[in-house]
Amino acid sequence: MRTVADLMVTNLVTLKEHDSLAKAKELMQERNIRNIPITDDEGRCVGMLTQREYLRYAFHLVSQFGTQLMSKKEQQTPISHAMNKDILTLSPETDLDMAAEFFIENKYGCLPVTQDDKLVGILTPVDFVKLAHTMLNQTA
Template sequence: MKTVADLMVTQLITLSENDSLATAKAIMQDKNIRNIPIVNEENECVGMLTQREYLRHAFYLVSQFGTQQISKKEQQTPIANAMNKDILTISPDMALDTAAEFFIENKYGCLPVIDNNKLIGILTPIDFVKLAHQMLNE
């Protein structure tokens, strides 16, 4: 049986709650990623900043301060103001078919993988696409 540990990505880019939205935006653009796990000093996942949540908060900032102020306000806004704190996490020993069902039923963009309360990886729908592609080529 394949598990989450067989497919998860372990080379992670993480940020803290105190990092700015501007930092998150730059990383998302530079690394072409849509999900950034937010961790505390003990590497515990305390939230996720997704591209959707970033955009929602950016639109809020524009509506409050105008487009001329957006860069300045993103520098001043901590990720804690925009991140999702109510996240579903999974374990590395979860069966892959169970994890796939979470994506299908809930349309999650990313699931943090937690072991002993520490973030050890993430799983995304793209990982399943890569697996399907690999299996089709075998």
């Protein structure tokens, strides 16, 4: 196991920029995930919605409209208002050591993996923890 392709998750849950924050929140809760890649109609990764970004925008909505209108405002607000568009991507051929350094130095919670401009996977620190766990069990 040497490249991102060996460790990345490929069974992806994605949303579109026009999908609502309410849909993203529901998906995060149902699937117990914290990061959702946002793709366009051609499958290109145009951003990421993380749990942190969702919460930041949710607090903004509450401060502007109060808790009574929160649910309605989440349904009316497209993900594009809250997502991070300035994202770093990896290629499947990226060395795992380099990917690990990105996580350590930048404290990323998730990195999209793209090939030919198309989203093909994601990599998270949890994937490295799972790898470490597997390796520890093999040496025990």
